[in-house]
Amino acid sequence: MDSFVIEGGTPVQGEVAISGSKNAALPILCSSILADDTCTYQKIPDLRDIRTIIEVLSNLGMQVSGVDESCVLIEPTQITSQEAPYELVKSMRASILVLGPLLAKYGKAKVSLPGGCAIGVRPIDMHLKGLAKMGAEINLSHGYVVASAKQLKGARIVFDKPTVGGTENIMMAATLAKGTTVIEGAAKEPEVVDLADALTRMGAHISGAGSSTVSVEGVKSLTGLEYEVIPDRIETGTFIAAAAITHGQLMITGVRHDLIVSVVEKLRETGVIIKEIGQGKLFVDGRCEIRPIDVVTAPYPGFPTDMQAQIMALSCIGVGVSSITETIFENRFMHVPELMRMGANLEEKGTTVIVRGIKQFQGASVMATDLRASASMVLAALNAKGLTEIRRIYHLDRGYEELDMKLKSIGARVERIRGDL
Ligand code: UD1
Numbered sequence: 278m279d280s281f282v283i284e285g286g287t288p289v290q291g292e293v294a295i296s297g298s299k300n301a302a303l304p305i306l307c308s309s310i311l312a313d314d315t316c317t318y319q320k321i322p323d324l325r326d327i328r329t330i331i332e333v334l335s336n337l338g339m340q341v342s343g344v345d346e347s348c349v350l351i352e353p354t355q356i357t358s359q360e361a362p363y364e365l366v367k368s369m370r371a372s373i374l375v376l377g378p379l380l381a382k383y384g385k386a387k388v389s390l391p392g393g394c395a396i397g398v399r400p401i402d403m404h405l406k407g408l409a410k411m412g413a414e415i416n417l418s419h420g421y422v423v424a425s426a427k428q429l430k431g432a433r434i435v436f437d438k439p440t441v442g443g444t445e446n447i448m449m450a451a452t453l454a455k456g457t458t459v460i461e462g463a464a465k466e467p468e469v470v471d472l473a474d475a476l477t478r479m480g481a482h483i484s485g486a487g488s489s490t491v492s493v494e495g496v497k498s499l500t501g502l503e504y505e506v507i508p509d510r511i512e513t514g515t516f517i518a519a520a521a522i523t524h525g526q527l528m529i530t531g532v533r534h535d536l537i538v539s540v541v542e543k544l545r546e547t548g549v550i551i552k553e554i555g556q557g558k559l560f561v562d563g564r565c566e567i568r569p570i571d572v573v574t575a576p577y578p579g580f581p582t583d584m585q586a587q588i589m590a591l592s593c594i595g596v597g598v599s600s601i602t603e604t605i606f607e608n609r610f611m612h613v614p615e616l617m618r619m620g621a622n623l624e625e626k627g628t629t630v631i632v633r634g635i636k637q638f639q640g641a642s643v644m645a646t647d648l649r650a651s652a653s654m655v656l657a658a659l660n661a662k663g664l665t666e667i668r669r670i671y672h673l674d675r676g677y678e679e680l681d682m683k684l685k686s687i688g689a690r691v692e693r694i695r696g697d698l
Contacts, residue, residue, distance in 0.1 A: 284690040285661035288525030295531040296322040296678040298509040301471040304445040308456035309351040310378035314501035362370040363389040377450035385425040403443040431456030452481040463673040514540040520561035569597035586653035599632040612650035616644040640665040
């Protein structure tokens with residue numbers, strides 16, 4: 278497996294462009310199952326998770342081709358199978374997003390129970406309960422979800438807590454259901470809204486996406502479309518943090534300011550200067566002392582759990598005591614022991630980590646555990662005195678497009694060491 282070797286201590290400098298959003302692209306690519314003709318998507322990031330979902334779709338018999346760097350063309354006709362096998366799904370939980378579209382369009386689906394990041398139990402019970410309420414018969418057999426429905430029916434589905442994937446799965450299933458589906462307690466994340474926008478472009482009737490009540494009036498069929506996914510708000514936040522933790526200056530382009538308000542507000546509390554410059558540009562000046570902060574993750578528009586590890590790394594070099602509380606996932610502090618190996622002073626107290634500021638990280642050998650935890654180690658390494666080796670960086674390749682190349686282009690000293698799989 279590949280590793281990164283990073284020599285820290287150099288402020289990042291220059292300009293970096295943000296890629297399309299992984300978490301928007303995944304459900305949107307799955308929604309092509311619902312279409313009757315060609316779907317063309319722009320700004321699809323070249324990532325391991327995207328390649329996995331493309332394999333899942335190809336395995337169903339769909340023709341998927343890359344047009345140029347970030348454009349993907351899908352012919353959704355010619356489906357030969359309704360199965361997403363374990364070998365493909367095991368590495369990525371989001372594969373479950375083919376379940377709703379397959380059921381809605383073809384009346385049956387067999388999808389392996391997902392794997393993915395090792396952050397807590399992460400069940401899919403809410404996806405399944407919602408689909409069952411729409412009339413699907415669902416069985417769990419030999420590690421697979423086996424579902425069938427002659428015709429899904431509109432239903433009122435109430436989520437006890439917002440689930441991004443659950444909202445997306447039900448929304449996609451409801452587009453071709455008979456009657457109206459109302460999702461209450463829906464996730465409001467921008468990626469849900471982006472999916473709703475893409476589905477609407479295909480002819481779906483959706484209202485309320487981005488609020489806690491989403492209504493979907495079923496239609497008979499959906500067309501193909503041309504669509505560009507939104508920029509990745511977590512990649513944006515990670516690069517802001519890179520400028521801050523190295524005390525550098527960075528121009529970040531291709532940004533959607535409205536999607537990163539809570540992240541920018543929190544990062545500004547650290548003293549970092551962040552200027553929104555029209556046309557999707559953001560200028561970050563991190564040449565300051567980092568002030569301590571209190572962060573509590575929350576569903577959108579709150580502070581995203583996917584930025585928790587990165588902001589923890591930054592707060593480690595704060596002058597004073599910070600606190601970071603995780604409320605979305607259990608067991609999402611796998612970066613804590615690794616950051617401590619790099620000299621961080623962290624104390625885990627249930628769902629909160631108390632961070633006592635240190636002057637600088639120290640280079641060490643660390644192990645990437647999940648996607649965002651790995652990003653926090655990269656940030657710590659950029660700040661660190663000496664060399665850091667980060668092993669098992671395939672997690673980073675799941676979610677950050679060309680991270681090593683992008684970091685190098687802004688002056689960071691990063692080398693990818695190729696290893697055997
Ligand atoms: C998505 C994102 C992930 C992000 C997360 C929360 C994608 C591909 N991934 O994950 O990066 O961290 O949203 O913003 O978009 N839950 C249940 N039962 C369910 C579904 C979820 O109990 O059926 C729980 C989860 O364990 C978790 C919480 O609900 O505690 C939120 O999970 P959810 O919003 O579903 O996350 P994902 O869609 O998997």
